[in-house]
Amino acid sequence: MNFHAVKAIYLFEMARTIRTLFQSVVSPVISTSLYFVVFGSAIGSRITEIDGISYGSFIVPGLIMLSILTQSVANASFGIYFPKYSGTIYELLSAPVSYFEIILGYVGAAATKSIILGLIILSTAGLFVPIQIAHPLWMLIFLVLTAVTFSLFGFIIGIWANSFEQLQIIPLLVVTPLVFLGGSFYSIDMLPPLWQKITLFNPVLYLVSGFRWSFYEIADVSVAWSLTMITVFLGVCMFTVWWIFKTGYQVKK
Amino acid sequence: MRTLISISDLSKTYSGGFQALKGINLDIRDGEILALLGPNGAGKTTLISIICGLINASTGSVTVDGYDIVDDYRMTRSKIGLVPQELTTDSFESVKDTLAFSRGLFGKKPDPGHIEKVLKDMSLWDKRDNKIMELSGGMKRRVLIAKALAHEPEILFLDEPTAGVDVELRKDMWHHINALRESGVTIILTTHYIEEAEEIADRVGVISHGKIIIVEEKTELMQKLGKKQLTLELQHELADVPDTLNAYKLELSDDGLRLIYTYDSQEERTGIAGLLSDLHDASIKFKDLHTTQSSLEDIFVTLVREGQ
Numbered sequence: 397m398n399f400h401a402v403k404a405i406y407l408f409e410m411a412r413t414i415r416t417l418f419q420s421v422v423s424p425v426i427s428t429s430l431y432f433v434v435f436g437s438a439i440g441s442r443i444t445e446i447d448g449i450s451y452g453s454f455i456v457p458g459l460i461m462l463s464i465l466t467q468s469v470a471n472a473s474f475g476i477y478f479p480k481y482s483g484t485i486y487e488l489l490s491a492p493v494s495y496f497e498i499i500l501g502y503v504g505a506a507a508t509k510s511i512i513l514g515l516i517i518l519s520t521a522g523l524f525v526p527i528q529i530a531h532p533l534w535m536l537i538f539l540v541l542t543a544v545t546f547s548l549f550g551f552i553i554g555i556w557a558n559s560f561e562q563l564q565i566i567p568l569l570v571v572t573p574l575v576f577l578g579g580s581f582y583s584i585d586m587l588p589p590l591w592q593k594i595t596l597f598n599p600v601l602y603l604v605s606g607f608r609w610s611f612y613e614i615a616d617v618s619v620a621w622s623l624t625m626i627t628v629f630l631g632v633c634m635f636t637v638w639w640i641f642k643t644g645y646q647v648k649k
Numbered sequence: 650m651r652t653l654i655s656i657s658d659l660s661k662t663y664s665g666g667f668q669a670l671k672g673i674n675l676d677i678r679d680g681e682i683l684a685l686l687g688p689n690g691a692g693k694t695t696l697i698s699i700i701c702g703l704i705n706a707s708t709g710s711v712t713v714d715g716y717d718i719v720d721d722y723r724m725t726r727s728k729i730g731l732v733p734q735e736l737t738t739d740s741f742e743s744v745k746d747t748l749a750f751s752r753g754l755f756g757k758k759p760d761p762g763h764i765e766k767v768l769k770d771m772s773l774w775d776k777r778d779n780k781i782m783e784l785s786g787g788m789k790r791r792v793l794i795a796k797a798l799a800h801e802p803e804i805l806f807l808d809e810p811t812a813g814v815d816v817e818l819r820k821d822m823w824h825h826i827n828a829l830r831e832s833g834v835t836i837i838l839t840t841h842y843i844e845e846a847e848e849i850a851d852r853v854g855v856i857s858h859g860k861i862i863i864v865e866e867k868t869e870l871m872q873k874l875g876k877k878q879l880t881l882e883l884q885h886e887l888a889d890v891p892d893t894l895n896a897y898k899l900e901l902s903d904d905g906l907r908l909i910y911t912y913d914s915q916e917e918r919t920g921i922a923g924l925l926s927d928l929h930d931a932s933i934k935f936k937d938l939h940t941t942q943s944s945l946e947d948i949f950v951t952l953v954r955e956g957q
């Protein structure tokens with residue numbers, strides 16, 4: 397195991413985060429605050445409580461998930477796409493590092509950043525609405541699992557992408573809609589029966605539901621299902637990454 | 650001398666179907682400076698990229714110090730430093746940080762002393778805290794060299810190290826490359842500048858259309874360089890070279906109007922005086938004469954042409 401290499405990659409990526417602190421942290425915090433102003437105060441005051449929780453508090457877990465998902469994908473995909481684009485990936489390919497170590501460095505850094513961001517958003521939300529966390533440990537487990545899984549997913553996108561457009565297209569066309577339709581801002585009980593069924597095919601629903609359960613002990617689907625689904629998705633991402641490197645797809649000519 | 654890198658039957662066909670390398674066999678010796686000369690598209694970068702792990706070979710194998718570059722990639726890659734042809738650097742990182750990153754990537758623990766030495770050798774110490782994007786092109790090239798040296802490699806690949814570097818710094822770089830060789834580093838460089846190969850290489854390999862045409866000691870090539878030709882423009886057409894002149898191994902041009910004498914200018918006796926007097930005796934008159942010297946460049950051009 398080349399620990400020095402993992403550390404080098406990890407620190408390099410974290411340094412990039414610190415350099416771009418404004419985009420990385422300040423802008424998600426601002427947009428989260430805007431969500432609270434719009435949904436929590438302006439609209440939320442007209443929405444009745446959901447399962448005994450005020451609407452403002454209800455959307456907190458979903459908002460955090462929204463940021464974690466989009467930021468994990470964005471960070472990890474950019475992290476590996478950019479060296480490919482600029483050509484500096486030559487150094488990575490010529491170094492005595494295994495694919496596992498490369499992934500550990502990039503995905504580890506992207507996930508770390510998302511987790512920190514999630515916690516910052518959580519604190520920001522605490523300024524607007526009352527929050528209670530019934531199961532802090534489970535909350536952290538869901539947070540970490542989601543961050544790692546979606547960083548891995550982003551890493552795959554970054555390797556697959558051959559242009560900046562391709563890099564943007566998956567987050568825009570897939571991730572964002574799934575998050576918005578995955579019960580981040582509502583309970584699926586509020587949907588017509590057909591849509592409830594369709595929503596069950598949305599993997600994000602399971603993440604948001606499990607995460608919200610760790611806060612308020614209310615869930616759209618059972619916690620066991622949530623955990624199973626995220627583990628399955630993690631497994632699929634790991635297998636894809638393994639396959640990509642095994643076949644050298646899009647990395648080596 | 651011991652063979653350090655052994656390349657056998659190496660071929661590369663790119664995914665588009667283009668065959669860039671056609672059965673390369675080459676042994677690189679421990680401690681030498683080998684210059685790879687070849688025209689654009691000859692396959693130099695492709696060859697280097699395979700050895701360093703950037704691309705996969707189609708067939709054939711390479712060993713470095715006895716280790717296979719695929720099966721024992723950790724061993725082989727940690728011995729190698731690569732300076733790529735293209736100026737591919739980070740932009741926002743500082744010079745010092747990018748070197749520390751390279752060193753870590755190759756599995757070495759931090760060593761600020763070594764980084765400092767490399768930066769000073771490459772005349773970059775003043776710029777250590779600058780962002781890379783604030784450097785000039787020639788400085789960026791030196792950053793790439795410094796990155797490749799950050800992990801103290803035993804073997805250094807330089808893909809056109811002096812492209813875009815000014816004359817003074819080029820001399821300076823040759824000096825450093827020599828110093829590295831003295832310290833035991835094996836160096837393989839590609840270049841389009843024949844003087845560069847002449848100046849610093851121990852051996853010269855010529856590659857063209859994916860094949861190695863020749864690999865020779867530079868001194869041997871220099872002997873070829875020493876060959877000169879004397880061309881005599883005759884007044885009258887000559888059908889045959891008279892037997893009395895056989896000793897000179899003269900060549901007669903097709904139109905019979907030119908006699909060509911090849912001699913070694915480094916010999917004490919060139920035989921020119923004797924030839925001129927024997928020509929007089931044979932009543933062959935000439936109106937003009939001139940000499941040409943074959944340069945490494947000529948040899949190179951001929952070799953590449955023959956290799957096609």
Ligand SMILES: Nc1ncnc2c1ncn2[C@@H]1O[C@H](COP(=O)(O)OP(=O)(O)OP(=O)(O)O)[C@@H](O)[C@H]1O
Nearest residue numbers: 649663665667669688689690691692693694695696
């Ligand atoms: N990724 C690629 N896909 C397809 N063909 C390629 C690729 N890279 C290089 N080639 C082709 O392989 C041949 C050898 O290229 P290579 O870069 O090895 O040449 P070179 O000797 O380094 O040339 P130069 O002196 O210009 O740097 C060229 O004909 C080039 O077009």
Ligand SMILES: [Mg+2]
Nearest residue numbers: 693694734808
């Ligand atoms: Mg080249």
